[in-house]
Amino acid sequence: MNNRHPTSFLFDVVIAGAGPVGLLLACELRLAGVSVLVLEQAEIPHSPLKKLPFGMRGLTLPTIEAFYRRGLLDSLEAPGRQAKPEGKPRKQAGHFAGIPFDYDRINSSNWAYRLPSPADSNMAAEMEPVEIVLADRAQSIGVEIRRGVRVEGFAQSADGVTIQAGDQSFEGRWLVGCDGGRSVVRKGGGFSFVGTDPEFTGYSVQVDLADPEKLKLGRQLTPTGMYFQTQPGHFGMVEFDSGASHRTGPITLAHVQAVLRRISQTDVTLTALRVATSWTDRAQQATEYRKGRVLLAGDAAHIHSPLGGQGLNLGLGDAMNLGWKLAATVRGEAPDGLLDSYFSERHPIGEQILAWSRAQVSIMRPSPHARAMESIIRDLIATRDGATYFADRVWNASMRYDLGDGHALVGRSVPDFEWTDGTRLAALLADGTGLLIDFGDRAPLRSIARRWDDRVKYVEGEVKDRLGLTALLVRPDGIVAWACEGESNPEDAVEAGSRWFAVHDGG
Ligand SMILES: Cc1cc2nc3c(=O)[nH]c(=O)nc-3n(C[C@H](O)[C@H](O)[C@H](O)COP(=O)(O)OP(=O)(O)OC[C@H]3O[C@@H](n4cnc5c(N)ncnc54)[C@H](O)[C@@H]3O)c2cc1C
Incomplete structure (x- = not known):
């Protein structure tokens, strides 16, 4: 590409940064039908720091579920998920400040509403293959990725954002900074970035x-x-x-x-x-994730020590949460407040991860107090309840968004139901459309689904284990928006749905 001639393009969304978060976000946006340009400063996607051993990343359950639901898990799994010899799980399941906990002590039956699935335990993956798989998927569905283009600044108006990169400029209706911990978009956008200074x-x-x-x-x-x-x-x-x-x-x-x-x-x-x-171990987080038409995701929005092995997962969770919301906004189908719910749902998750990383630093300090605390944690983590607690936190197994009162499953990841014909829930989410799942009295919910047209897939039939549920409404990111046991009230489903997409006239 000749960089010397200024060019102007109009995309729905321009993403700064083709790291894992920018690439997954691009995939999610494109899946929902909006046009996406990704600008990446590096000429090539390779680096020794993205390869083993330094490029090894632990993936948590929400991340693995996201890859599974979008049909990407198989491409990552072969090298990443370590074999379970003779059907036995691996011994070390994770760690807290380097203190390991074991698989055989974890009692995952404590975790509500989880069903066995290919995404039901953590795995490790190498950064470079993760980025390559995501970049291939993005390009295969029509995302444009330009490498060797460094975003240097931008100006936003009521209608869009003009992005400067050397002597080139690009136009998008929205700009998302996925440009890492030293984000130019965050700094240029005047976002406050607050937290704690490093100790090491x-x-x-x-x-x-x-x-x-x-x-x-x-x-x-x-x-x-x-x-x-x-x-x-x-x-x-x-x-x-x-x-x-x-x-x-x-x-x-x-x-x-x-x-x-x-x-x-x-x-x-x-x-x-x-x-x-x-x-x-500097731990900082943006106090807003959006200013007008400019948003932040991934390390651009939050940084912390890599000791907990959570930053990539946190960022990929941002991408899954933001993608369908921003796409609905671009298409003019978002109800009031939908895009702002990206911040209200994801900021608290980021806060928890930053706190978790600080807690690890506090027991690693070279002081008698830290050593004393470390020995207590070591005892606790060796118990069944302790290992279960730490696994839950490290794998983010019980992650829940506060979507208000309602069924205990609301705000959580939908279980991987398996229908009697062998269809699994994950396959139904592959195209990024939400689901209205009906295990009970079919007529009322089917008529609701008709009103929602193709924006929600209506799914009926018998599953092997329905966990006592009769109906669920599932968002495109796999989060349960409404769930019901016993007789369902269709109006409750309509109300829950109205929070994530605008209903057609008469609907
Ligand atoms: C040693 C180490 C170990 C880690 N281990 C784990 C782990 O086990 N699990 C885990 O979840 N996380 C881990 N992390 C954290 C994880 O790697 C990051 O949180 C993750 O890479 C963030 O992804 P991102 O896409 O937000 O940012 P990045 O991966 O930093 O990607 C940002 C991209 O934007 C590009 N870019 C930057 N500025 C510009 C610009 N101005 N214009 C255009 N492009 C730009 C960069 O070149 C880069 O490609 C670890 C980190 C380190 C350092």
Whole structure:
């Protein structure tokens, strides 16, 4: 592409950033029929930091469900989900501040309204394949992705946003900043970003050691921080220096060696530095996710320490929540308040994750108080109730949006019902259309579905286990908007539905 000639395009939505969040959002918007342009500053989508071991990301249940429901799980699963030998689950299921909890202690029957499904336990995935799968899907359904284009600024009017990228400009009716933790869109849009300052500088490095036998594998807490050697020469390190060393200059071999010596209190010698990046536990969140026609999602809206392994999941959850709402807004089908519910639903989830990451930092500090607390958590996590609690939080298994009073399932992810002909609920959500599921008295709800036309799919028939329910209304993102046991009142379904799409005249 010739970058020297200014060009102007009109898209419904322009997304800054082709990271995982920008790409999933693009897929969701396009699925709902709106035109999308993604602008990405990097020329190529590859980086050693997106590959193993540094590119390994833990995926939580809402993320895996999202991929499953959009037919993307199989593409990610082969390398990502570790085999369960002889039908037995893997031992370590996750961790809190590096303290592991085991599968065989988790009592997932405590988690309400979950059915067995291919998306019912966590998995690991490599960043690069995740981005490639999402980029392929986006392009296959008509999203335009332009690489090597850095968004530098924008101006919004009542009708749209003009985006500046070098000597090019692009026009969209909406702009979404998915441009990561140092988001240009967030800064240019004047969004406040508030939270807590860092306590440490963290490093992910790959090095050659002259004397590898001096440092143990696994996680080691030390008087100045922590190091974690996954395989010889691959380190995660945390030094409690208030973040003083983060991005102050290039990360050199001499610097990494000095940090590793200070943390490990061992006189190790590095002979080569192959990969290095640093990060901190700064935890900040935007106080608004939307200003006019400009929105934020993913790391652009919230940052925290990667220790909890939650940031990607949090951002992908933003994309699933925002996609159908923004698409409905673009199409003029959104009732009042729908787009604002993106913030009211997602901001509290972000707050919880930031708090969870701070709690982990607090027991990693090199202090007697933190060590004492760590030993209590270690005891608790080894119990059945403890492991179940930590798994629930780390996997985000019981995530619930506050959609008001109603059935306990409202605001939660819909169970993966299996109809007697073998159809699974996830397959019905693949095209991103909401569902009105009727297990009971068919006539009244069928007539409601007719009023809603093709914006909601009416589904009837027998399922293997209906969990005592007679009817449900499910949003395009798989969240239950209304649920009923016993005789259903169709007007309740109509009221719940009216909160997420405008009903036709006479409807
Ligand atoms: C060491 C480490 C381990 C982690 N482990 C986990 C884990 O196990 N689980 C988990 O859930 N999360 C984890 N995370 C966090 C996770 O990687 C991030 O939260 C996630 O990548 C955020 O995705 P994003 O799309 O919002 O932003 P990014 O992945 O940062 O993508 C932003 C994209 O925008 C582009 N961009 C930036 N500025 C511009 C611009 N001005 N114009 C155009 N393009 C731009 C960038 O090039 C990039 O491609 C980890 C992070 C680190 C550092």
